[in-house]
Amino acid sequence: AQSVTQLGSHVSVSEGALVLLRCNYSSSVPPYLFWYVQYPNQGLQLLLKYTSAATLVKGINDFEAEFKKSETSFHLTKPSAHMSDAAEYFCAVSAGFQKLVFGTGTRLLVSP
Amino acid sequence: NAGVMQNPRHLVRRRGQEARLRCSPMKGHSHVYWYRQLPEEGLKFMVYLQKENIIDESGMPKERFSAEFPKEGPSILRIQQVVRGDSAAYFCASSPAGTSGRPYEQYFGPGTRLTVT
Numbered sequence: 339a340q341s342v343t344q345l346g347s348h349v350s351v352s353e354g355a356l357v358l359l360r361c362n363y364s365s366s367v368p369p370y371l372f373w374y375v376q377y378p379n380q381g382l383q384l385l386l387k388y389t390s391a392a393t394l395v396k397g398i399n400d401f402e403a404e405f406k407k408s409e410t411s412f413h414l415t416k417p418s419a420h421m422s423d424a425a426e427y428f429c430a431v432s433a434g435f436q437k438l439v440f441g442t443g444t445r446l447l448v449s450p
Numbered sequence: 451n452a453g454v455m456q457n458p459r460h461l462v463r464r465r466g467q468e469a470r471l472r473c474s475p476m477k478g479h480s481h482v483y484w485y486r487q488l489p490e491e492g493l494k495f496m497v498y499l500q501k502e503n504i505i506d507e508s509g510m511p512k513e514r515f516s517a518e519f520p521k522e523g524p525s526i527l528r529i530q531q532v533v534r535g536d537s538a539a540y541f542c543a544s545s546p547a548g549t550s551g552r553p554y555e556q557y558f559g560p561g562t563r564l565t566v567t
Contacts, residue, residue, distance in 0.1 A: 428493065
């Protein structure tokens with residue numbers, strides 16, 4: 339069975355600082371991995387996805403993630419945080435052909 | 451292009467009543483998924499449907515919950531005899547039909563927030 343673990347339920351950064359949100363996965367087959375962002379009282383928006391092509395994946399709003407098989411990780415980064423990045427971020431792995439298995443989420447707080 | 455639409459956005463039901471949640475997928479999408487998000491938790495898969503077929507319902511509670519995606523009209527998630535533990539946000543997602551064997555990204559609706567009093 340597939341699963342993901344997100345380390346840190348809350349991450350706080352200052353505006354302009356590096357953002358690093360951690361995600362480790364477990365999968366018995368080559369995984370497909372996703373990062374989604376959720377703003378308050380809204381649905382989820384896809385930031386980026388890994389589907390076995392390039393290991394460094396670039397997404398929207400300057401986010402990127404690197405797939406590291408040896409570490410079973412898919413951490414999300416952004417070089418410089420913006421106030422508008424404050425939201426909840428979810429890592430997910432595909433289980434079976436289409437079902438997504440989500441982590442418990444990391445709330446990103448950005449201070450001025 | 452309209453995204454995934456869900457209604458109602460907020461739904462209040464008393465214990466024992468029925469809740470009906472509707473989801474209209476994006477235009478051209480024939481796959482629908484329902485997820486539930488309990489407070490302070492991630493999303494949990496409930497069911498995956500294609501038109502007139504339930505493909506995977508491994509996340510659905512065995513009792514009181516049902517889902518359908520008819521040939522015409524929106525997908526419906528139905529919860530009978532609601533209890534307080536059903537209070538949650540229910541999200542619908544859709545994706546196009548895939549032919550390559552790879553999972554297509556899922557586009558999420560804004561959710562229906564169900565409160566059971």
